[in-house]
Amino acid sequence: MKEILITINGIPIRRNFVENLPYNSYLKVLLKEKRKARILGEVLFWKKVRAKSFHAIDFDRQRIIGNYIVDFYVKALGLVIEIDGSSHDEKQIYDGIREEYLKSLGLFIFRITDFDVRNNLSVVMKELEDFIVLHYGTIPTTPSSKIS
Known part of the structure; x- marks a missing residue:
C-alpha cells in the first residue's frame, strides 16, 4: 500500500509520486517567460495553493514535463492541474495529444477553465478537493468484529 500523504475530510490520501519524469531543458527560457506572463487565473489559483495552503499539499507552478510546460504540478500525487483559457479554444487536438502523453507517464490531469478560476474559485477548489x-x-x- 502506498504511503498516506494527508487526510481530506477524514479520507486518507495516498502518495503517488511518479519517478524519473522526462525533462526538456530547452524549455527553460519559455518557462521563465510563462511565469512572468502572470495570467490572472493562474495568479488567483496560485494564491490559493502556494506555501502548502491547500490541505498542506505542495504545488509547483509552471513545471516542465517532457516537451510540455504544465500550469501546476503536485509531485507527491503525480497530479497536473491545467487552467484552460481562450488560447485552448483552437487546440483540442494538441491538448488531447498532450493529455494522453501525460497520462502515459502515470499522471492524473485536473482541467479547469480560466473563467471558472476567475469567477468561481471556491467551487474550483472544492472540485479539486x-x-x-x-x-x-x-x-x-476498521478492524472487523469477530463473530462468535
Missing part, C-alpha cells in the same frame, strides 16, 4: 479524494483517497478500514 473532490478530484483528489476520488483518485487518491482510500476508504479507511
Whole structure:
C-alpha cells in the first residue's frame, strides 16, 4: 500500500509520486517567460495553493514535463492541474495529444477553465478537493468484529 500523504475530510490520501519524469531543458527560457506572463487565473489559483495552503499539499507552478510546460504540478500525487483559457479554444487536438502523453507517464490531469478560476474559485477548489479524494483517497478500514 502506498504511503498516506494527508487526510481530506477524514479520507486518507495516498502518495503517488511518479519517478524519473522526462525533462526538456530547452524549455527553460519559455518557462521563465510563462511565469512572468502572470495570467490572472493562474495568479488567483496560485494564491490559493502556494506555501502548502491547500490541505498542506505542495504545488509547483509552471513545471516542465517532457516537451510540455504544465500550469501546476503536485509531485507527491503525480497530479497536473491545467487552467484552460481562450488560447485552448483552437487546440483540442494538441491538448488531447498532450493529455494522453501525460497520462502515459502515470499522471492524473485536473482541467479547469480560466473563467471558472476567475469567477468561481471556491467551487474550483472544492472540485479539486473532490478530484483528489476520488483518485487518491482510500476508504479507511476498521478492524472487523469477530463473530462468535
